[in-house]
Amino acid sequence: MTENNIVLLEDALHKLKIVYDNEMIDKFIEYKKMVLEWNEKINLTAIVDEKEFIIKHFIDSIMCASFPDLNKLDKVIDVGTGAGFPGIPLSIIFPDKEFLLVDSLNKRVNFLSEVIENIGLNNVKALHGRAEDLGQNKLYREQFDLCVSRAVAKLNVLSEYCLPFVKIGGYFAAYKSKHIKDEIDESRKAIRILGGEIAEHHEEYVDSYFSDHQIIYIKKNAATPLQFPRKAGNPTKSPL
Numbered sequence: 001m002t003e004n005n006i007v008l009l010e011d012a013l014h015k016l017k018i019v020y021d022n023e024m025i026d027k028f029i030e031y032k033k034m035v036l037e038w039n040e041k042i043n044l045t046a047i048v049d050e051k052e053f054i055i056k057h058f059i060d061s062i063m064c065a066s067f068p069d070l071n072k073l074d075k076v077i078d079v080g081t082g083a084g085f086p087g088i089p090l091s092i093i094f095p096d097k098e099f100l101l102v103d104s105l106n107k108r109v110n111f112l113s114e115v116i117e118n119i120g121l122n123n124v125k126a127l128h129g130r131a132e133d134l135g136q137n138k139l140y141r142e143q144f145d146l147c148v149s150r151a152v153a154k155l156n157v158l159s160e161y162c163l164p165f166v167k168i169g170g171y172f173a174a175y176k177s178k179h180i181k182d183e184i185d186e187s188r189k190a191i192r193i194l195g196g197e198i199a200e201h202h203e204e205y206v207d208s209y210f211s212d213h214q215i216i217y218i219k220k221n222a223a224t225p226l227q228f229p230r231k232a233g234n235p236t237k238s239p240l
């Protein structure tokens with residue numbers, strides 16, 4: 001990574017008040033290298049320009065560090081993590097939290113297992129599976145303080161994937177683009193049915209690095225009814 005791009009990342013870490021050391025920066029560097037190497041064999045990302053990669057993958061992923069309640073949220077699941085976003089960058093900056101990264105595509109999960117081993121992320125596990133199946137498994141259902149997810153589905157569908165994993169009192173943080181007022185309005189009913197409530201419409205971001213993004217925080221206030229998530233495929237076929 002060039003010196004300028006390292007400075008860009010460090011600048012974002014400063015602004016987000018994240019205490020970091022050289023070891024963390026080295027993990028980011030090694031992870032980016034692995035994504036780009038594996039990207040030649042399996043499809044992981046369309047972003048290969050280094051500066052764009054830092055901004056759209058790394059800095060975007062760590063945005064939720066500014067959420068005031070984050071220090072209380074220790075167990076985190078990333079649903080539809082793909083090449084590990086936002087889960088891996090978050091796991092690098094929060095070594096004391098525990099992360100489970102879930103994806104329905106086994107090739108990506110194999111890649112993540114290599115990353116975890118190679119860069120020594122002792123606080124992370126990768127799991128192959130669909131959110132609809134894992135959300136009905138008692139090992140995972142309502143076991144997490146925080147569920148994060150980026151670029152996986154519309155908010156009503158995504159809420160059915162994600163809210164079942166969250167403990168009552170915990171949060172689901174949906175990484176979304178800005179200007180999705182209609183999508184949010186169309187999701188309110190689904191969020192309510194699933195036991196959630198939009199907590200904070202968080203439009204704060206680090207300068208203009210990713211001005212087109214926001215995180216929607218949904219607080220889980222009540223248990224998710226047992227019929228949700230429905231069978232694999234049904235949330236997309238007939239969204240709540």
Ligand code: SAM
Binds near residue numbers: 079080083085129152
């Ligand atoms: N979150 C990553 C990011 O922002 O770069 C990846 C986004 S990618 C567009 C969507 C990912 O979600 C894919 O890797 C796909 O395999 C996964 N996915 C889609 N539906 C899923 C489901 N029902 N359960 C688990 N993973 C799912």
